[in-house]
Amino acid sequence: MDISGSIFAAMLTPFGDDGAVAPEGIAPLVDFILSRGVHGLYVGGSSGEAMLQNVEERSLVLRQVADVAKGRCSLIAHVGTAATCDAVALAKLAGQMGYDAVSAVPPYYYKHSFPDISDYYKAIADASGLPLIIYNIPALSGTDIPTEQLLELMQDDRIAGVKFTATDLFQFSQLRQQAPGKKFYFGTDEMFLGAAAMGSDGGIGSTYNLIGDVYVGIEKAINAGDIATARQLQRKSGDLVKILLETGVLPGLKHALNRLGVPVGPCRRPFSAASPASLAKLDAWMDANGLSV
Numbered sequence: 484m485d486i487s488g489s490i491f492a493a494m495l496t497p498f499g500d501d502g503a504v505a506p507e508g509i510a511p512l513v514d515f516i517l518s519r520g521v522h523g524l525y526v527g528g529s530s531g532e533a534m535l536q537n538v539e540e541r542s543l544v545l546r547q548v549a550d551v552a553k554g555r556c557s558l559i560a561h562v563g564t565a566a567t568c569d570a571v572a573l574a575k576l577a578g579q580m581g582y583d584a585v586s587a588v589p590p591y592y593y594k595h596s597f598p599d600i601s602d603y604y605k606a607i608a609d610a611s612g613l614p615l616i617i618y619n620i621p622a623l624s625g626t627d628i629p630t631e632q633l634l635e636l637m638q639d640d641r642i643a644g645v646k647f648t649a650t651d652l653f654q655f656s657q658l659r660q661q662a663p664g665k666k667f668y669f670g671t672d673e674m675f676l677g678a679a680a681m682g683s684d685g686g687i688g689s690t691y692n693l694i695g696d697v698y699v700g701i702e703k704a705i706n707a708g709d710i711a712t713a714r715q716l717q718r719k720s721g722d723l724v725k726i727l728l729e730t731g732v733l734p735g736l737k738h739a740l741n742r743l744g745v746p747v748g749p750c751r752r753p754f755s756a757a758s759p760a761s762l763a764k765l766d767a768w769m770d771a772n773g774l775s776v
């Protein structure tokens with residue numbers, strides 16, 4: 484089975500002011516993201532604050548997204564957890580709900596051996612019956628799966644590729660070359676142009692919730708050999724990310740969407756609200772870039 488499309492929003496999760504998951508916020512967010520031309524949704528990952536949710540909450544989000552978005556775009560369910568049994572439960576659900584693929588960070592917190600990590604991925608693939616995308620995000624997961632181990636894992640037909648959220652474009656291109664039949668999605672939004680130029684199957688990122696059109700445009704420009712347009716768009720993404728690093732990426736993105744009338748609420752604690760000074764910069768950037776109501 485193939486995963487269609489290349490540009491996926493790492494979807495945010497709406498919360499209420501009381502801190503509860505707000506499933507009613509999912510439909511407007513999906514509508515907004517898809518209106519920017521994005522091809523698919525990556526649900527329940529880092530940007531979805533999934534690591535701050537229990538399995539029931541994550542299941543609720545996976546169900547609600549499938550209910551409102553199935554048939555409108557490609558859907559990837561992130562199911563990674565610290566315990567294999569929880570990842571397996573979420574993977575089963577994703578299979579039943581009609582997701583196109585599953586994805587998972589390595590099991591986190593404990594430092595597991597490669598055989599343990601390999602066993603975890605095989606259990607997820609067995610449970611979902613769907614193609615599995617390994618999510619390598621060493622800065623947050625604490626585990627940097629080396630190139631050789633990624634290539635070894637991908638010898639399993641069910642493992643379809645890697646979501647690569649790091650900055651080493653050499654490693655990215657080596658993986659690409661050495662596993663030509665697999666899919667490689669780049670996850671560092673502010674450098675997407677570099678990966679697209681070196682050859683990627685697409686991108687998956689948090690800022691795609693707000694400016695998905697920028698990444699659709701970069702990919703299109705690169706494919707057409709139009710470097711000037713690709714650079715101009717990447718600069719727009721970089722300007723936004725620079726401000727988001729001050730607000731906090733997720734609190735900033737949520738502020739921006741709330742301001743546009745897409746009700747995603749706050750981030751869940753221990754995330755805190757961004758400083759008024761950083762939000763003023765974000766508001767000014769939005770106004771200057773046509774992102775106002």
Ligand code: MN9
Pocket residue numbers: 493529530620622623648670671672673687688689690724732
């Ligand atoms: O994988 C996100 N990475 C992290 C996705 O959450 C660490 C990215 O989309 C970043 O949020 C983005 C801004 O730095 O590149």
